[in-house]
Amino acid sequence: xxxxxxxxxxxxxxxxxxxxxxxxxxxxxxxxxxxxxxxxxxxxxxxxxxxxxxxxxxxxxxxxxxxxxxxxxxxxxxxxxxxxxxxxxxxxxxxxxxxxxxxxxxx
Amino acid sequence: xxxxxxxxxxxxxxxxxxxxxxxxxxxxxxxxxxxxxxxxxxxxxxxxxxxxxxxxxxxxxxxxxxxxxxxxxxxxxxxxxxxxxxxxxxxxxxxxxxxxxxxxxxxxxxxxxxxxxxxxxxxxxxxxxxxxxxxxxxxxxxxxxxxxxxxxxxxxxxxxxxxxxxxxxxxxxxxxxxxxxxxxxxxxxxxxxxxxxxxxxxxxxxxxxxxxxxxxxxxxxxxxxxxxxxxxxxxxxxxxxxxxxxxxxxxxxxxxxxxxxxxxxxxxxxxxxxxxxxxxxxxxxxxxxxxxxxxxxxxxxxxxxxxxxxxxxxxxxxxxxxxxxxxxxxxxxxxxxxxxxxxxxxxxxxxxxxxxxxxxxxxxxxxxxxxxxxxxxxxxxxxxxxxxxxxxxxxxxxxxxxxxxxxxxxxxx
Ligand code: HEM
Ligand code: FES
Numbered sequence: 466x467x468x469x470x471x472x473x474x475x476x477x478x479x480x481x482x483x484x485x486x487x488x489x490x491x492x493x494x495x496x497x498x499x500x501x502x503x504x505x506x507x508x509x510x511x512x513x514x515x516x517x518x519x520x521x522x523x524x525x526x527x528x529x530x531x532x533x534x535x536x537x538x539x540x541x542x543x544x545x546x547x548x549x550x551x552x553x554x555x556x557x558x559x560x561x562x563x564x565x566x567x568x569x570x571x572x
Numbered sequence: 573x574x575x576x577x578x579x580x581x582x583x584x585x586x587x588x589x590x591x592x593x594x595x596x597x598x599x600x601x602x603x604x605x606x607x608x609x610x611x612x613x614x615x616x617x618x619x620x621x622x623x624x625x626x627x628x629x630x631x632x633x634x635x636x637x638x639x640x641x642x643x644x645x646x647x648x649x650x651x652x653x654x655x656x657x658x659x660x661x662x663x664x665x666x667x668x669x670x671x672x673x674x675x676x677x678x679x680x681x682x683x684x685x686x687x688x689x690x691x692x693x694x695x696x697x698x699x700x701x702x703x704x705x706x707x708x709x710x711x712x713x714x715x716x717x718x719x720x721x722x723x724x725x726x727x728x729x730x731x732x733x734x735x736x737x738x739x740x741x742x743x744x745x746x747x748x749x750x751x752x753x754x755x756x757x758x759x760x761x762x763x764x765x766x767x768x769x770x771x772x773x774x775x776x777x778x779x780x781x782x783x784x785x786x787x788x789x790x791x792x793x794x795x796x797x798x799x800x801x802x803x804x805x806x807x808x809x810x811x812x813x814x815x816x817x818x819x820x821x822x823x824x825x826x827x828x829x830x831x832x833x834x835x836x837x838x839x840x841x842x843x844x845x846x847x848x849x850x851x852x853x854x855x856x857x858x859x860x861x862x863x864x865x866x867x868x869x870x871x872x873x874x875x876x877x878x879x880x881x882x883x884x885x886x887x888x889x890x891x892x893x894x895x896x897x898x899x900x901x902x903x904x905x906x907x908x909x910x911x912x913x914x915x916x917x918x919x920x921x922x923x924x925x926x927x928x929x930x931x932x933x934x935x936x937x938x939x940x941x942x943x944x945x946x947x948x949x950x951x952x953x954x955x956x957x958x959x960x961x962x963x964x965x966x967x968x969x970x971x972x973x974x975x976x977x978x979x980x981x982x983x984x985x
Binding site: 496503504506508511536538572 | 695
């Protein structure tokens with residue numbers, strides 16, 4: 466089970482056990498990470514599952530698609546080069562230790 | 573749960589040896605009796621099995637969350653291009669030219685969908701947000717001045733009509749065709765009952781209005797409609813396709829939110845504890861709206877057609893069969909939801925199928941949520957009490973669940 470580290474807006478960090486094959490969004494919502502709202506349920510339509518990926522990890526994720534890129538233009542907090550939608554990050558064993566920062570707001 | 577399986581044979585009682593027959597349920601989900609109170613029938617449908625047969629309309633149906641979700645997410649096996657109503661476009665002429673998005677499969681759907689999802693994106697919502705919020709506040713101030721109002725006509729209908737047609741860029745005249753047109757569209761997904769037949773018989777003037785308003789020269793610059801037409805210049809869609817995609821917004825963009833807002837107000841008026849929680853924390857407005865969509869499911873049903881022989885929960889269903897999905901029953905399935913019959917404005921609603929799921933999941937969901945959030949936040953800040961003061965009347969439609977009339981009195985905070 467890969468571990469994912471979520472860093473809350475108040476810098477508190479929380480490690481959760483994710484399941485290979487699920488998305489980082491599903492791992493978060495299934496483990497009570499309330500900052501991930503995921504209004505569209507992971508269908509890449511709402512941009513309320515925004516995360517900032519730790520700079521040591523951003524290059525190790527699969528590249529984003531056009532839809533995700535367009536949606537990120539509408540996230541509630543500032544879009545940064547490290548911005549991703551957590552429903553589009555698929556958990557693999559190689560992502561053990563992935564660090565994701567949670568934004569202040571999703572809407 | 574649902575896997576395509578070419579070997580499974582048979583319909584109904586001719587299931588493969590050993591497999592139990594598909595339960596037959598004697599329910600008409602398009603009858604006034606059902607509309608008045610669908611919940612006991614929803615439960616019976618869920619409990620009967622993972623897939624059931626409705627003898628009344630000779631159609632299969634799924635009502636449990638897992639199966640509804642699986643059908644929605646397997647568009648290759650369960651297609652939309654043969655119509656998302658009971659009528660099978662492979663056998664019957666559609667009552668209007670089919671939608672280029674709702675009634676399309678990939679790859680055709682992928683292209684038109686990309687256009688509408690950019691026109692209605694989160695970034696666009698940021699631009700229109702202030703207008704929608706201001707209009708909600710103005711509306712509530714006016715209703716407070718009157719005191720006693722009909723929450724359906726004066727609020728659930730009036731508010732979307734005060735923001736959405738402007739956002740699309742429609743002309744002022746003729747807007748009174750919009751709700752009747754949508755009423756026809758959503759009745760037409762149903763079976764050939766009186767609701768559907770009467771609606772289609774009377775649809776001509778509404779269809780003529782809509783067709784005309786979808787033309788480029790009738791759409792104000794900067795609106796959703798003009799943005800769709802601009803994609804013709806970019807080469808993403810043809811000149812003939814653009815008006816059809818504007819039509820999708822006029823078909824699906826108003827009556828749905830009318831019934832969504834109506835659902836939310838009806839919930840808040842019936843459950844004073846939840847209203848009190850919303851008042852003490854108006855930032856819950858958005859989730860209170862979302863939970864009302866789960867709880868009431870203003871869009872109750874859609875159909876798919878099987879493209880091959882499939883196995884649904886151990887039962888074989890043949891190619892070319894219509895499958896009715898009960899979104900409202902899935903949204904209250906106790907297998908998926910704790911305390912499903914409770915309206916809880918802090919519930920984790922993610923995953924409900926009130927806006928569908930998968931590739932056809934509502935492309936206007938952000939507009940709907942913006943209207944819902946703006947309206948419920950304005951109510952929470954300005955209104956102290958919502959009291960139901962007269963008979964609550966239900967409106968009958970083959971697809972949409974909502975009210976005809978909800979007399980309420982609002983008291984200012
Ligand atoms: C509370 C309000 C709403 C509800 C409950 C709702 C519900 C739904 C549902 C259940 C679907 C899925 C259809 C399917 O799977 O076959 C859908 C699709 C669609 N909705 Fe909505 N809707 C709402 C508001 C809106 C708004 C405001 C718009 C336009 C601005 C809109 C435009 C559409 C369109 C064009 C589709 C077809 C998408 C596709 O096939 O890819 N809807 N809606
Ligand atoms: S959950 Fe909606 S975009 Fe990720």
